[in-house]
Amino acid sequence: MPNEVIAEFKVTRMSILDENGIADVALMPELSHEEIRKMYELMLLARAFDQRALALQREGRLGTYPPIMGQEAAQVGSAMAIKPADWVFPSFRETGVHLSLGYPIAQIFQYWSGDERGQLTPDNLNIFPFCVSVGTHIPHAVGAAMAARYRRDPIAVVAYFGDGATSKGDFHEGFNMAGVFRLPVVFICQNNQWAISIPVKEQTAAASLAQKAVAYGFEGIQVDGNDVFAVYCATRNALEKARGNGGPTFIECLTYRVADHTTADDAGRYRSSEEVAAWRARDPILRLERFMAAQGFWSEDYGREARSRASASMDEAVHEMEGFPPPAAADMFEHACASLSPRQTRQQEGL
């Protein structure tokens, strides 16, 4: 009886669109030019939001903001695979997801301006509030998936988080439950290589984050997170599997946080400009542009136009946001609980 092998596992990486914008035709998802243009324009929109948010923050018109630059493909690609009935549990760095799903732009600005009212998800979307507490929303996604299964709703649930979140106890407890109950949930980790100043190598000794799924008895896959097609495919497959009772999937999107952690951070303190430059060269938008250009449906003009449309959307949204009346003090009590206690009522009256 020598040591007997009782199980073997493989972790794979999916990529379709390479850095030069050349796609593997065999793997390429069926997407019309129109759909690809939509992806492209959403990525531009996300980038435009980022740039505008940074500018507003510098001018003191916005609070702390966590830019997504570099992660547009991971966010737009995955969100494009989500259906309106699906439930989405974002972290705090998913502007691209919010925008792709149609969350009102002005409200995203409003939230980051320190106004809770930005969190009111429109009725036609099932997006949970931004979750700043890293990884702690993962069990909520799991619970929603349990409830959806109980209700026999033919939907799936998606949770987004970062590489840092994989170290949290709630990641583990949530993943484990998802496995045990074989729930219709897709976990999307944007491994952007950093959790503030902690590189992923110091976050875990695992060679990939995808392999963490082995611990929970379901599939984990790594995708090139700057490849919008691979992200889209992996997410679509996982969502279909989830809706078809095939259980959860963990998708690790390898990407990079090109900007500072937030406007309160200075990434220069902990990482080299060479590293950043190398990743800038792998820009997901550029890559898609190259693909579209090679396929003949991108031109300088179109790019310029699309950018200026994105920018105009921002003008409009910022205008709208700045037109929102400031919240009243009593607003603190508005949603504190369904009905106020006598003490709370007195406190509200006393404001």
Place this chain on the structure above:
Amino acid sequence: MPNEVIAEFKVTRMSILDENGIADVALMPELSHEEIRKMYELMLLARAFDQRALALQREGRLGTYPPIMGQEAAQVGSAMAIKPADWVFPSFRETGVHLSLGYPIAQIFQYWSGDERGQLTPDNLNIFPFCVSVGTHIPHAVGAAMAARYRRDPIAVVAYFGDGATSKGDFHEGFNMAGVFRLPVVFICQNNQWAISIPVKEQTAAASLAQKAVAYGFEGIQVDGNDVFAVYCATRNALEKARGNGGPTFIECLTYRVADHTTADDAGRYRSSEEVAAWRARDPILRLERFMAAQGFWSEDYGREARSRASASMDEAVHEMEGFPPPAAADMFEHACASLSPRQTRQQEGL
């Protein structure tokens, strides 16, 4: 670029002594008959403790007690590989470990009689207090390993816990840190198939617990937990690796909790007597007896004698325990903190 395999993992199971008491000579550790006899006698001692504790509890002379019956090989086999300078972090079901390491028997009884003074580990041992809160002691072991490394102490740290503990967030956070810092720590899980009424299949969808180590970038191995030699070997190897800066190891001992979860439990409510009977037949003590008999160093007489020595040790320990004066009320304050606040002092005086 089809999906590229980026990593492969194997999980192995180690066993040396089969159910008929036949050992794989190639794998058999170098143990003298005397050492094997010691293992055997410790297993008998553990079983004797269990039986005595159950009897005392029924008579109202002991509080709730968690029996270890069936897990003696996993506990004695692993503990025999531990050196006195190593630090040990037990859960609440490691009587066999305590006994093997030389923890005073009377104090173990004392603890389960509801007297905190049973927790005072003798100076020559480095055993942490019993930990009832499942899995939450794992980070302590990790921290002790960090400190030992910092101090350049040539020791290793061992943490014991059950299958249920693998679902706790602290398991995850502790394991992950152990991996990141490549710490000298050995994690020993007694997968006794049940966490109270939850079978391991409902605890996790992973086919083995050992594979959970993949998530943390270090080695996990499954051993036949009713095979004292395999457990001993796996633990010894892992401890040597740890002391030699080779990082952590996770050992899953496949075993079975033959008795109720505790004296307050009725396992008949949730599992079949057939299952229990099948595992009783795999009794680790019986298996070792068969081996020793075949090797010519076990006889009925020796077995009887060893059992009666174990029983005599229990008589003595129970006598000692029942001779301990009851704790005084003021004892609650004794170790509450290094120095009492004025309010605590008044409270103590007012008792």
Place this chain on the structure above:
Amino acid sequence: MAKLNMVQAINLALREEMARDDRVVVMGEDVGRDGGVFRVTEGLREHFGAERVIDTPLSESGIVGAATGMAAYGLRPVAEIQFMGFIYSALDQLSAHGARLRTRSRGRYTCPLVVRTPYGAGIKAPELHEESSEAIFCHIPGIKVVAPSGPYTAKGLMLAALRDPDPVLYLEPTRLYRLIREEVPEGEYLTELGRARLARTGDNVTVIAWGSMLERVLKAVEPYSADVIDLLTLSPFDAETVLASVRKTGRAVIVHEAIKTCGLGAEIAATIAEDAILHLRAPVLRVTAPDVPVPLGKLIDHYLPTAEQIRAALDEVLQY
């Protein structure tokens, strides 16, 4: 009408409400096949199936977190934490999420979640099995905290908790589980959340207690002319009833089994000191456990407030 103990009363409440409302699901460690380590959920799995009576992995934070997601989706989960001593790792989920979901989502998502947990000392169980840390949860806006003092209120409070649109922490005093039997009607009756109950009336002193201490207080005060207030809802607590009684009696003694410092007794005393000071004739006394970790069984009777200590406090305030 049947005489039930508290275990049976809670079980009945769950059973009736599950029959009435298919949004109610029960979840936790050992709640299913085993019927809970105290048998509070006994028979529910057989009756309502494994989909509604869910045995979970050993994950306190995950249980409360998943229940929060279920509640947001539209169910009404009842999550069990096996003992209050294990609830601390779920505090983040309760405090940062369950309690704030309504606020954070501006009312779009709510968390009608009941977290049940056995609490309190006196059963001589291992460490962390006898905790009474209700004050921590009373300091979290957005959660209600309740503690029944007998089978009748146990059922009424459970039904009220199950109908509440916000998270409710439901504390079950283990010492009382099988100690008291009371008439517990079948069918619906709600013990209103936020309302205390006058368990006994008198003139000279107000004694405030809840959970397992109520029984002890009622015995201790027999020779006195005391208002005894059974708080029932610990947060938000019924200040009006407390203040009205104190204004009448001029004296207040608060009894709880949690440690003294920053216990809920502090809030009650502070409220009296703020709003009824002119009516006070005596110091507001608290009879509580001492400020030490809960000891194991051999010392637990020294830890818990005793009838003698309660009487001593009454005698002291009555001197004024």
Place this chain on the structure above:
Amino acid sequence: MAKLNMVQAINLALREEMARDDRVVVMGEDVGRDGGVFRVTEGLREHFGAERVIDTPLSESGIVGAATGMAAYGLRPVAEIQFMGFIYSALDQLSAHGARLRTRSRGRYTCPLVVRTPYGAGIKAPELHEESSEAIFCHIPGIKVVAPSGPYTAKGLMLAALRDPDPVLYLEPTRLYRLIREEVPEGEYLTELGRARLARTGDNVTVIAWGSMLERVLKAVEPYSADVIDLLTLSPFDAETVLASVRKTGRAVIVHEAIKTCGLGAEIAATIAEDAILHLRAPVLRVTAPDVPVPLGKLIDHYLPTAEQIRAALDEVLQY
């Protein structure tokens, strides 16, 4: 003597103690290379090396748990929780373990651990970045809780915390980090734990505050003749100093930025109601945040107690 802000003062304390005692190690998220998100640990990694200034994975419970193991082994870890809003998942480790290790091991193992965390509101940061839940920790026997009110006490309290043989939760009021500069001597001075400081003396009323509220109170009380007590140690708090002052002034107002219900103010008021009632001429008032979750930046100024609210409370008690 240099004028330092609070960030620099805490940094200096850590630096000096690390130089003096090689058992002191610093750990947490971003405390090393980045020097902490508020720069409190800036330069320590360069000076003392990565083995003593340890960047950890994102695991609040694991950080406190591992630090507990390190402390038990003989080190003196200083664990940072990046914001108090993320400490809740470490509560189990603090409460069930750090605080009880001495008791559970009958003194064989101890936990000389300092947990540092930025706390309090007023910096307009995202959700959970402005929490003030000190009362929860004051309800845990075995842990001390401290909160400096300026650079000078920040250093003295940190040194005292680092020398303490038991766990100390060290709360750093973010609003004050760079607001106040004070003379902070180099070298050793310890601000004794368990002792409050009379920040100002007067005759008519006692105002009790701590952390970032002290600065606000001192401004608000200028026109009054008030004793202002800077609590410094929140648990165990200095009841003697509070009571002595209240016996003198006959009036007490407590100011804190946590919510009112079950805040530490309740304990202080209850202590006064218990031990100084005969000296009171007026209700004991609390000026606190309202009982709602901490709002985001746009509303935070309405949440925090204001100078006007403090003055209104003073005016009210002075009517008696």
